[in-house]
Amino acid sequence: MSKAKGTNRNQTAFFKQLFWLNHLRRQKMEVEQVPDKKGTLAPSEVRTTWALADASPTSLKAPDDITNVDTSGPSTISIPEQSPGPSSSSGSYLSVSHMVRQQSDTTHNNRRLVRSKAVCDDRPATSCNFVPDQMPSGPTQTKTVIQTKNDSYIQLNQYRLMEEIGQGSYGIVKLAYNEKDRNLYAMKVLDKLKLVKNFACFRPPPARKNKAPPSVLKNPLQLVQREIAILKKLAHPNVVKLVEVLDDPEDNYLYMVFEYVERRSLLELPTDNPLDEDTAWKYFRDTLKGLEYLHYQKIVHRDIKPSNLLLSDTGQVKIADFGVSCEFEGIDAFLTGTAGTPAFMAPEALREDSSFYSGRAQDIWSLGITLYALVFGQVPFSDNYVIALHKKIKNDAVEFPVSPIISDDLKSLILSILKKDPGLRIMLTEIKTHPWITRNGTVPMLSEQENCHLVTVTEEEIQNSVRVFCRLDTLILVKAMGHRKRFGNPFRQQPATSSLRIRRTSSSIKDPAFYSAMSAASSAVKPNLIPDRPCNDSDLEDSIETMSIRNPQD
Numbered sequence: 001m002s003k004a005k006g007t008n009r010n011q012t013a014f015f016k017q018l019f020w021l022n023h024l025r026r027q028k029m030e031v032e033q034v035p036d037k038k039g040t041l042a043p044s045e046v047r048t049t050w051a052l053a054d055a056s057p058t059s060l061k062a063p064d065d066i067t068n069v070d071t072s073g074p075s076t077i078s079i080p081e082q083s084p085g086p087s088s089s090s091g092s093y094l095s096v097s098h099m100v101r102q103q104s105d106t107t108h109n110n111r112r113l114v115r116s117k118a119v120c121d122d123r124p125a126t127s128c129n130f131v132p133d134q135m136p137s138g139p140t141q142t143k144t145v146i147q148t149k150n151d152s153y154i155q156l157n158q159y160r161l162m163e164e165i166g167q168g169s170y171g172i173v174k175l176a177y178n179e180k181d182r183n184l185y186a187m188k189v190l191d192k193l194k195l196v197k198n199f200a201c202f203r204p205p206p207a208r209k210n211k212a213p214p215s216v217l218k219n220p221l222q223l224v225q226r227e228i229a230i231l232k233k234l235a236h237p238n239v240v241k242l243v244e245v246l247d248d249p250e251d252n253y254l255y256m257v258f259e260y261v262e263r264r265s266l267l268e269l270p271t272d273n274p275l276d277e278d279t280a281w282k283y284f285r286d287t288l289k290g291l292e293y294l295h296y297q298k299i300v301h302r303d304i305k306p307s308n309l310l311l312s313d314t315g316q317v318k319i320a321d322f323g324v325s326c327e328f329e330g331i332d333a334f335l336t337g338t339a340g341t342p343a344f345m346a347p348e349a350l351r352e353d354s355s356f357y358s359g360r361a362q363d364i365w366s367l368g369i370t371l372y373a374l375v376f377g378q379v380p381f382s383d384n385y386v387i388a389l390h391k392k393i394k395n396d397a398v399e400f401p402v403s404p405i406i407s408d409d410l411k412s413l414i415l416s417i418l419k420k421d422p423g424l425r426i427m428l429t430e431i432k433t434h435p436w437i438t439r440n441g442t443v444p445m446l447s448e449q450e451n452c453h454l455v456t457v458t459e460e461e462i463q464n465s466v467r468v469f470c471r472l473d474t475l476i477l478v479k480a481m482g483h484r485k486r487f488g489n490p491f492r493q494q495p496a497t498s499s500l501r502i503r504r505t506s507s508s509i510k511d512p513a514f515y516s517a518m519s520a521a522s523s524a525v526k527p528n529l530i531p532d533r534p535c536n537d538s539d540l541e542d543s544i545e546t547m548s549i550r551n552p553q554d
């Protein structure tokens, strides 16, 4: 019996190997070698001088909470000085916190003090919606940035800059208040000159015989442009949304405006307070959905880790930071070189022979390290020296700390993800059906179809649909049908014992019962509407606005 099981396992492994190999052969080999931007990380001492005290999560929710207004808010945009820092080349010394690329160690304290005059000045008497729920379908590209200063804040076009909320390798992230829609956004401020200057620190590796051809290194500015191009395509509840890019050729800075994800990073590593298994389960499922969507959109993230998973106020995880991501053609990205965070890199990415490895399998490995880190508060492989770390990742077995105690199902999932051989590693579709993920089949995940085929409606499509359906009742009916993915009349009253005859008599959309059911079902129909009259433009706009197509996961 166990022999049969073993043979079975070997066969599966063989077919997986074959699967990856086949792809390697079939694909047009697209070499993607990205300089390890982590190599430019400033040492932690430099970074901590930039650390800003943080606010408690509750203080981030609403402007009404802002009681202490400090008018000494930021008056200049300050970008941290970044030294080239330790490179990830052989033997360089890295602190453990660099290995897992900590965010600056910001502790919750007095961010609310710096927060804002900017908001309060503009605060309407009643409400101020901080959750950008009406995102445009794609980010706006703005070529002119008008900067104005007043006593308490800097303003860039409609955005009032507030306190710093994070730091990345290439710039800082500031909270920004949009006076047009009165929402908060996270604005990544990048110094273009510094990006290009830092590029001088990168040296392309020398060409080696019989090895994968060295690719053209992209400079950091190009990497940012690629990040923008990738983000433009994405619209998923578990992926952070890029709303606008301010890139004035006259301005030394480039600004990327993202939806503001209130609770920010899921976890900072290492921590003595990891997540309990239930919470990790919820967040991990969200991350899986986001990653499935990315792979479906032919994007490998390459830097999945807890600090790149942001947590919204509603407890939804959003994948962020596409700085080293890349798009691929065909069914997988075939990568060489290292990019991403050392402790999260897959063993195959660390091979010395520069051979190609699968981008999807790399993301899955990082997902496994992330899952481990969520429940244990630390990564399974760590070392102060890059070479030693690489060795551990490649050779050491995964060990589980004595505490906290985790379930056997979770252990089995972690072990199947952290298989050194990418051919034996569990695949995303298999993770989705793993007993720990589905709680033994009782909580299945959405199918790829449901998760990835999200309905997106462009302005143009809305306009066109308005022209096609000139009657309000027809429009509403068709929209409702589309929403339910059924052709039947969703507003028809169906008694439990409905016969064909009853159905026929109530099938007319002019049936008064239809309208009463409809108005109960949807607030889109104004009470004083006369449904039978041809509708005018404003009726249609109202109905579309309030009946916006919802994401099935919301």
Ligand SMILES: Nc1ncnc2c1ncn2[C@@H]1O[C@H](COP(=O)(O)OP(=O)(O)OP(=O)(O)O)[C@@H](O)[C@H]1O
Binding pocket: 103, 165, 166, 167, 168, 169, 170, 171, 172, 173, 186, 188, 240, 258, 259, 260, 261, 262, 264, 265, 307, 308, 310, 320, 321, 323
């Ligand atoms: N949309 C957002 N909403 C809220 N906070 C954010 C948002 N984007 C980034 N942050 C905060 O800013 C920090 C820095 O983000 P950023 O993406 O610039 O860099 P990073 O992921 O830390 O590093 P790197 O760019 O070096 O990979 C994040 O860790 C997070 O705390």
